Amino acid sequence: MEGTAMPVGIFRVCLVVITAIINHPLLFPKENGTILENTEEIIQKMKEREEILRLEQLRLEQEIAGQEARQKSLEKAAKVVEESKEEKVSWDMWTAISLVIFLLIELWRQDFQEGNWQDTGGEEDDMAVLGKAFKGVVLPNKAILASFYEKRILGTTGDMARMREMVEGFADDLLEALRSVCNRDADMEVEDCMGVGSMYENWRVRKPFVCDLIVPFTWAHEDAAGCICDKTKLGEDMLCLLHSQAIATRPSSEMEDLLCFKNTQYLDADQVMKWFQIAVTKAWNRISHKYEFDLSFSLLDSPGALKIKFKSGKSIAFNLTPVVQYENSDVYFISHFPRSGLAADQPSSTHWFLTFAVYERRFIQLVSKMLPANACHVSCLQILSFLHGKQCSLTGPSGLSNYHLKTVLLHLLQARPCQDWAPEKLEARLQDMLKFLEKCLHEKKLYHFFIGNGKVPAELGFPIIFQRAEPLNLFRPFVLHRDVYRKTVDTFHEMLRNTSALINEYTVHIPHAPIARFPVINRQHLRIP
Structure with a gap:
């Protein structure tokens, strides 16, 4: 509609001019042809009408100029909006690219830059x-530090030693009972436990004291080139969990169903811990009459967490966690980290951590x-x-x-x-x-x-x-x-x-x-x- 403003304005100007010409007394006199006697009055009226026409023309010109200015402003604004949209799209794209590049550089700097070892x-x-x-x-x-160390920390060393001795003795007895109740043709062979962590490195200072014990057990995949027991010295009185004296190297379907993820040959950490908890419960029931305390699982989110509770109300906590040996080394795959302060969550139950x-x-x-x-x-x-x-x-x-x-x-x-x-x-x-x-x-x-x-x-x-x-x-x-x-x-x-x-x-x-x-x-x- 704005685009037609200029032609309409010109038409209105032309109409005013034509009307003025038609009504001019000198060009189109009246039919009687009589000239007005008062010439000065006629001239004055003509001047007045001319002034009116001039003002009307000026008004129309101003109106037309204003309409043209508004039209240009609208066109300019539309162009600016269009350019800003293009710039915004371009800016958003470059912003996203910059963020991705920054993240990649940061990750590279953390892990792959030259000399990345500590x-x-x-x-x-x-x-x-x-x-x-x-x-x-x-x-x-130094004097205050020495006094603090002697008063607050040294006194705990004796307590740790006594607790380690008590927990290790009980754990050995519990695992021996576990071996005796397990079916060697179907269940895993459990080895002796090992103490690790702050309690066994003599630097734990905060209570409650908790002993961390890892328990290696043997396992082999069906497609492995020979069972792991061929590479490990088990001892004369120990049998591989997959073998008895009459069974060959193929694992039983019962064992796979018990410990492996469904329809796979991958050890399932959750299944292993479930088996271990059941086995520990059976073992405790076998020897509980020998002890004047109760044993229970203490933490739901830490499957190997056990607690000894005495009749006096006092208790001792320790972690007993099954692990699988990595080749012929003392590196182990561990199902769960007790009280984990380490890194990431477990992606799935078939992914084991290394300790x-x-x-x-x-x-x-x-x-x-x-x-x-x-x-x-x-x-x-x-x-x-x-x-x-x-x-x-x-x-x-x-x-x-x-x-x-x-x-x-x-x-x-x-x-x-x-x-x-x-x-x-x-x-x-x-x-x-x-x-x-x-x-x-x-x-x-x-x-x-x-x-x-x-x-x-x-x-x-x-x-x-x-x-x-x-x-x-x-x-x-x-x-x-x-x-x-x-x-x-x-x-x-x-x-x-x-x-x-x-x-x-x-x-x-x-x-x-x-x-x-x-x-x-x-x-x-x-x-x-």
Whole structure:
């Protein structure tokens, strides 16, 4: 409609002009032909009519000009809207592409960049650079640290030793009863249990004390080139779960139905744990008359969690978890991680985790033999574990676990000379652990100690295939889970600020003891995306 405004306006102007011409008295006089006597009056009226026509023409021209301006504005606005739509589509596309590229770069940086192994060789230089951005936090001096360690931590060592002895003795008796009630032609052959984790590495400090025991059992796939019992020394009184004296290498259909995922030959972790719980229940019923306590399964989400409950009301908890040996090594496939602080959820019940707990315990024992007497390495881990546990009890759990803290110690044990772990260097080594942990949080990068580490001592007999594997970043979940990362960093900083108070709470007062200044990162320096 706006497009027809100009022709209509021109028509109206023409109509006014034609009307004026037709009514002009000089061009079309009246029929009588008589000239008006008062010429001046006629001229005045003509001027007035001319002025009216001029004003009308001006009004029409202004109206036409306004309509043309509005038309141009509308056309320009439509063009701008169209261009903005195109730009928006283009911007959205480039934004999406940029986000994808950024994510790929971040993941590559975490796992595949050159030199991606945890380089602790130049750690002192890196710490010095980061230290320039630190602000001071009060850390109790050596005397207070020593008093705290003696009062709060050393007293637990005897308790742990007594508990380990009691749990191991009972577990051996329980597993022996389990073997006796199992049908060897259909059920699995269970081996002796092994203690792993903080209770057997002597650094657990927080109660309740819980012993972690793993129980290897034998199993072979139907299409395997010979049963696993051919590669494992079982002993004269032990039989493979798939074989009796009269059965060949083919597993029975009963065994497959019992332990494998439906219509497959893959071991089902849930089925194995269900079988194990039933077998433990049968074994306990066989020997329960010998003991003056009750045994029960304590946690629904941890199938191997058991609890001994005495008549006095006291109880002892321990985990008994079945595992499958990886080839001829002390690496094991584990059905579930007790109180898991490790990584991801289980994709399915046919996917088993790997545990290197036996090698971790063996590495700590090996290194301890080379360190000075009363070395401070275990003390550092105990203090750090205590501080972090106390802080989490105040502000809630974070993304850090005791396994992460132990991994930090393993890296530093390999990087530091033996003499650096003398007992008088407790404060300095505790600083190192906190700095190293801060650096790993800042980079969201803490590598598993064994996977991808070509420097593992040969004395351990660690499988070479894992040394040559791609390093595993235990902090990789922080890249995608920013809320967990923020909570973890906040908890870490809060722990550092509360260190003095947490230690003094459990320390005998030492008057006039000087305090040391401990470097702690500025929260603004550690940027949280």
